[in-house]
Amino acid sequence: MSLFNKNQAQPTEDGVHNPYEDLTKAPTGVLVLADGTVFYGRGAGYQGEATGEVCFNTAMTGYQEILTDPSYSDQIVCFTFPHIGNVGTNDADDESFSVPARRAAVGAIFKAPITVPSNYRNEMALPEWMAARKIIGLSGIDTRALTAHIRDHGMPNGVIAHHVDGQFDLGALKSKAADWQGLVGAELAEGRSTPAQHTSHVQGWSWDEGHSDNTGKGKHVVVIDYGVKGNIVRRLGSVGLRCTIVPARTLAADILALNPDGVVLSNGPGDPVATGEYALPVIRDLVASDTPLLGICLGHQLLALAMxxxxxxxxxxxxxxNHPVKDFTTGKVEIVSMNHGFAVDKDSLPDTVEETHVSLFDGTNCGIKVKGKPVFSVQHHPEASPGPQDSFYLFQRFADTL
Incomplete structure (x- = not known):
């Protein structure tokens, strides 16, 4: 019997979770949280150590898209769905849209050992792909216990480590996790942004055709790249828009000099307040120019801060x-994909801003519109399609304002 099918050990009084205590084979991976909690498991992917904020993701599909989403920069993702890897990986499903954006999630945690790929689109098995991307994997741990820990205590700082010799200095790893500065106050967007302006008019993926070209004859939008996901650009192309992608610190005057019909404030990692130190003056100038704006995730938070x-x-x-969100403008409920650790404080919205979307899980704000302006944003990811494509309409809504 595979050692991963053994019953998981319960946490001991010293906070150590060790599923291998009755087995002769030593663990090759470990997760050490800043509070000293330790989870042993089997290492996978890249060998080494990485520090980050530990979060859990409840999606049943899209593990490659999750791990390549630049918004997960400096995070370690625990997948609550137990079986990961059957699709393998391929270049088409990569969400990073620039070389700097390839630095996304630093670690991935699974309940079961990674599944052997069995899909015609597979180009590389997940463990080899993770090694190439320098993502450290850990399987065989009680992901339910870790998820419950995050639920009860919040997202902790932690260190994930993979060493084939099974040698770990737990004290040093705990100190490393405790000393890490965390994501509050962290400006990560510029480090995940494109280093140079470029253009794109590629469309979303379609069955057996891949990503096709939209001929580049539609209206022109500028995407401010704070760590943009590739499918945001592709969905803009799917509604007939030509995209110019510019670095995060591009000035408003330089953006307007490109004569855009609209501007997109992209998703991205880190604390929006930190990114806002250079982004908010640009956004305020764009709003004042009456240029149509669409904000997504970090872009949504930055627009709210700017207002x-x-x-x-x-x-x-x-x-x-699988997050339910209500669109107040239509009265409809949509099932959406989400990835954010910061949120807009709905009670702080000024009178010039109208709330348009709300999470039906916890009532947090998920969308706003600037009154009297062609400017709106959403907290969730309308470009993601893990099954539901309920939010694709937002790209057409934006195109209709141009």
Whole structure:
């Protein structure tokens, strides 16, 4: 019997979770949290150590898209769905849209050992792909216990380590986790942004055709790249828009000099307040110019900050593909994909801003519109399609404002 099918050991009084205590084979991977809690398991992917914020994701599909989403920078993702790897990996499903954006999630945690790929689109098995991307994997741990820990205590800082010799200095790893500065106050967007302006008019993936070209004859939008996901750009192409992608610190005057019909404030990692130190003056100038704007995730938070609202750090965050969100403008409920650890404080929204979307899980804000302006944003990811494609309409809504 595979050692991963043995019953998981319960946590001991010293906080150590060790599923191998009755087995002769030593663990080759470990997760050490800043509070000293330890989870042993089997290492996978890249060998080494990585520090980050530990979160859980409830999606049943899309593990490659999750691990390549730049918004997961400096995070270690625990997948609550137990079986990961059957699709393998391929270049088409990569969400990073620039070389810097390839630095996304630093670690991945699974309940079961990684599944051997069995899909015609597979190009590389997940363990080899993770090694190539320098993502450290850990399987065989009680992911339910870790998820419950995050639920009860919030997203902790932690260190994930993989060494084939099974040698770990737990004290040093705990100190490393405790000393890490965390994501509050962290400006990560510039480090995941494109280093140079470039253009794109590729469309979303279609069955047996892949990503096709939309001929580049539609209206022109500028995407401010704070760590943009590739499918955001592709969905814009799917509604007939030509995209120019610019670095995160591009000035408003330089953006307007490109004569855009609209501007997109992309998703991205880190604390929106930190990114806002250079982004908010640009966004305010764009709003004042009456240029249509669409904000997504971090872009949504930055728009809210630019309009005078506040953002807050969430305890568990929203990470999954099954979140119900209500659109007040239509009265409809959509199932959406989410990935954010910060949120807009709805009570801080000024009178110039109208709330358009709300999470039906916890009532947090998920969308705003600037009154009297062609400017709106959403907290969730309308480009993601882990099954539901309920939010694709937002790209057409944006195109209709141009």
């Amino acid at each position: 005078g609202a506040k953002t807050v750090k969430m305890a568990q965050g929203h990470h999954g593909a």
